Amino acid sequence: MRITVVGMGHLGVVAASALARAGHHVTGVDVDRFRIEGLKQGKPALHEPGLEAWLEEGLGRGNLCFLDTEEFSGNLGEVALVATGTPASEGGEADLSQVLSALHWIRSLQPGNTAIVMKSTVPPGSGSAFAQRELRGLDVAYVSNPEFLREGRALQDWMHPDRIVVGADRCSQWAVAVVKKMYATIEAPYLVTDVTSAEMLKYASNAFLAARISFINEMAALCEEVGASIDAVSLGLAMDARTGQQIHPGIGYGGSCFPKDILALQYLAHAKGVQMDLLGSVASVNARQRMLPLARLRSRFPGGLAGVRVGVLGLAFKPGTSDIREAPAVDLIEALVQEGADVAAFDPQANHAARKKLPACVAFSGSPESAATGAQALALLTEWDEIVGADWAGIAGIMRTPRYVFDGRNALEPEVMAELGFDYAGVGRGRSDRLAKRTADLPGQFPTQLQSA
Structure with missing residues (x-):
């Protein structure tokens, strides 16, 4: 053809x-x-x-x-x-x-x-x-x-x-x-x-996926308050055929699709006089979740972030792309700079695109180790293999105290990070040691596809 x-x-x-x-x-x-x-x-x-x-x-x-x-x-x-x-x-x-x-x-x-x-x-x-x-x-x-x-x-x-x-x-x-x-x-x-139903299906699909992400993020927030492990909760949900494949909590959705499609669907519903409360809640939860890294850093450094060296690991909205559209990392870095933090950033694919968008004072690094050098805190925002598989033992030796690591994708093992001397915090994990093992005691047909929120 x-x-x-x-x-x-x-x-x-x-x-x-x-x-x-x-x-x-x-x-x-x-x-x-x-x-x-x-x-x-x-x-x-x-x-x-x-x-x-x-x-x-x-x-x-x-x-x-x-x-x-x-x-x-x-x-x-x-x-x-x-x-x-x-x-x-x-x-x-x-x-x-x-x-x-x-x-x-x-x-x-x-x-x-x-x-x-x-x-x-x-x-x-x-x-x-x-x-x-x-x-x-x-x-x-x-x-x-x-x-x-x-x-x-x-x-x-x-x-x-x-x-x-x-x-x-x-x-x-x-x-x-x-x-x-x-x-x-x-x-x-x-x-x-028909044409209109096909068009509607696309929006419904993205809206449903976005709703799942906001749902697990709200569950993660409650898990932290009651001392539960979101890892165990998300695994248990995924083992029920009715609730779909496993989805992990994180710092919200971004990219070129979900945010603008949710807005477009809300606009259409309003124009047609249809009340869609759930969509508004999905967007509201996501907006709040995107600021979670900043809230955690403020809490860990109650004296203020001015002069604090923060390494941001991951700039793209997800691994496998250089796309920084609606990426949570962009919002975080701009806020950190406004509060006076000294920011270094690394992404294996998105450094070039981010350099054009972020403030000139941001230092772009060629490796996770470079971004971590001298840092008092790290924020892992995109779970690239190059970041998750970095030399974390070596990173512990080149950071300054308190060696705080906020894992916005729950990509690292808390026990390992603690043994290496990090002050580690994930999403919905709190500081509990009751963390579910991701591969142990699972049925042979357990779904392997994972979604990151």
Whole structure:
């Protein structure tokens, strides 16, 4: 198949490279010439494990190319896949300007017999409006095909999805067959529904996952007060088939999806006169949780943080990506600087992006050990292997007292940290020694997939 992917952000680049790897002839298009030039050299803007290798394969075979919108001419192919961003506006509403620009560009090419496949996350009801406005009079079919990719695991999620959702109206059923042809190399169950239901499913999925994160974080807060172990609680919940896979507490969700999708869903509900109290609580809990590292540091240094050397380990909102959008580390560092702390930071992939956003006084380090040198406190905010597997015995020797470590992802073993001489604190662990072992006494079929909150 000949496919044009419009929008070369994280989603678009993954889609283009994956579809080329499946044997299709793919052209990736974007208005950003600088971004396109980087992709022509096989260099994506964001880090994603394995993505550069996929790009190299496609470029080498010659069935993957990248053009800016001014360079593109000719036929869009059987599929024009839209993968532009839909960030939140100041009021919380989804900003559809990039999507609309993509549709206007597609319209200018006068496509014929083409399936317009919407991968971008757009509010329920948007697709029907696009079909009546932007695509009216064209010989095309509009299909909603939401993505469910996780940054850091996007390639695996593309190749092994839990489901493929296709939303199409009755007059566009021929496009469903086109989409299935596009995914012919992928084995997954299909959910074929109408456009608006497919759009709603995407938002509902993200909202549900965000709710799980806020729930376990509230449980962790109560565990600390009553002396329970959130490790045991989360394990026990996961052993019940009704409650889903294990999810760990942490410092809240971030990234480019959950925060803006929760806002967009709240905005839509308000506009439609639907009261959704739970969504508001999910967002409120998350906002509070993101400030937990700062609260813990203030508590540990009651004399104030001015002059305190703090090492921040992890800047990306999760491991496996360089994305710092809505990353808790950014908020923490800005607050620490305002309170006069001396901040050093390390991330194996996000240092470059963070340097552009954070205050100039922040010292960026090339290793966890460098960020910890002379520090009185460390805040572990992203559970990269390079951080969790660092030489913690050596780190203990280069820190200054009190050697306080706030583990915002419960990624370290409390007993080990205490033996090494750290003043350790996790989330929902308190200072209890009644911590559940993560691998002992578990049934053989216990789920191994973990979610970090």
